[in-house]
Amino acid sequence: GQQLNQSPQSMFIQEGEDVSMNCTSSSIFNTWLWYKQEPGEGPVLLIALYKAGELTSNGRLTAQFGITRKDSFLNISASIPSDVGIYFCAGQLGYGGSQGNLIFGKGTKLSVKP
Amino acid sequence: DSGVTQTPKHLITATGQRVTLRCSPRSGDLSVYWYQQSLDQGLQFLIQYYNGEERAKGNILERFSAQQFPDLHSELNLSSLELGDSALYFCASSATDRGYGYTFGSGTRLTVV
Numbered sequence: 702g703q704q705l706n707q708s709p710q711s712m713f714i715q716e717g718e719d720v721s722m723n724c725t726s727s728s729i730f731n732t733w734l735w736y737k738q739e740p741g742e743g744p745v746l747l748i749a750l751y752k753a754g755e756l757t758s759n760g761r762l763t764a765q766f767g768i769t770r771k772d773s774f775l776n777i778s779a780s781i782p783s784d785v786g787i788y789f790c791a792g793q794l795g796y797g798g799s800q801g802n803l804i805f806g807k808g809t810k811l812s813v814k815p
Numbered sequence: 816d817s818g819v820t821q822t823p824k825h826l827i828t829a830t831g832q833r834v835t836l837r838c839s840p841r842s843g844d845l846s847v848y849w850y851q852q853s854l855d856q857g858l859q860f861l862i863q864y865y866n867g868e869e870r871a872k873g874n875i876l877e878r879f880s881a882q883q884f885p886d887l888h889s890e891l892n893l894s895s896l897e898l899g900d901s902a903l904y905f906c907a908s909s910a911t912d913r914g915y916g917y918t919f920g921s922g923t924r925l926t927v928v
Contacts, residue, residue, distance in 0.1 A: 741921065741923075742921050743919030743920050743922050744858070744905075744919050745816065745817070745919070746916075746917065746918075749916075763840075779921055789858065791858075796913040801863070801871065801912070801913055802848065802860040802871055802873055803850075803858075803860060803864060803917065805858035805861070806857070806860075807857045808857065
């Protein structure tokens with residue numbers, strides 16, 4: 702099946718540092734999404750990207766849809782302790798039916814030291 | 816609160832048993848998606864229903880089945896349970912069948928002993 706390669710697997714950073722993570726795929730995606738999951742909760746959508754080259758921000762978070770449509774990155778600026786969690790990238794091959802389900806990366810576990 | 820309600824939150828059962836997981840979508844959402852999250856496989860799509868009809872199937876075992884009822888709530892039935900079925904099971908909902916704007920519930924943690 703389709704796979705997304707997400708890196709790094711984990712990060713341990715100091716509060717105030719910037720964070721960068723990315724996802725790559727051998728397939729072309731129509732949509733890239735970034736989710737955050739905290740313990741005991743489901744994934745929460747952070748940013749959705751719908752066009753190649755699109756750069757979108759949500760507060761201190763910035764994500765880009767790669768030009769080749771096979772990759773995406775997420776940056777977090779000036780990290781704070783509440784950024785702790787697991788960040789997932791997800792892609793959609795198309796819209797509707799089997800194309801619309803999400804294919805997830807394995808996640809990046811972020812730890813922030815105050 | 817995401818608006819997607821899953822029950823129960825935790826479930827412990829023995830191998831060979833059958834369980835039913837329940838999901839109520841966000842008000843107004845017609846699509847329900849089921850995902851399984853395990854340590855080794857990550858988040859995997861299982862099945863999608865839209866307004867009562869099955870729309871897409873992913874890596875769902877034959878021992879698993881689902882349905883969506885007229886009131887739009889959905890149930891995921893897992894039978895002949897094996898140790899390897901232990902996982903978090905998430906339900907997500909969206910307004911259409913196009914896959915936009917997923918909202919996930921908090922999940923059901925299934926432990927098979």
